[in-house]
Amino acid sequence: MREVTLHIDGAHHPIDVHCDAYVRPCSSFLLLANIPADPPGCLLLSYGNSDNVGNLLMTLWQRCVHEDPKMAWTIEQVSRGIVEMADAERGKWPSDERAGRA
Numbered sequence: 573m574r575e576v577t578l579h580i581d582g583a584h585h586p587i588d589v590h591c592d593a594y595v596r597p598c599s600s601f602l603l604l605a606n607i608p609a610d611p612p613g614c615l616l617l618s619y620g621n622s623d624n625v626g627n628l629l630m631t632l633w634q635r636c637v638h639e640d641p642k643m644a645w646t647i648e649q650v651s652r653g654i655v656e657m658a659d660a661e662r663g664k665w666p667s668d669e670r671a672g673r674a
Contacts (some may be wrong), residue, residue: 588621600624 577590578601585597600620607613618625629647636644 584619600628602628 574592578598579587579590579649581587584602589596589598591600601618602625603615603617605615607615620628633644633647636647
């Protein structure tokens with residue numbers, strides 16, 4: 573069994589990641605875990621600003637393109653679904669022209 577340990581400071585910010593023989597500094601992380609239960613669940617734990625987490629997701633896709641093309645394709649399909657849903661939801665928002673007006 574392999575073990576990964578994430579050290580955090582008193583303010584719950586990540587400091588570093590230990591995995592077997594190496595230690596790496598860490599400024600953000602994203603943990604997605606599938607919980608095989610009835611009904612199935614998901615555990616989501618993340619820390620970092622939106623740019624760092626976005627970079628993590630982009631790096632995951634870039635690595636998958638070369639190492640696991642099927643996973644890269646899945647990420648692309650999910651990304652397209654997110655954009656479609658976001659466009660539909662934003663259509664319900666009030667116009668920016670009205671922001672700040674009574």
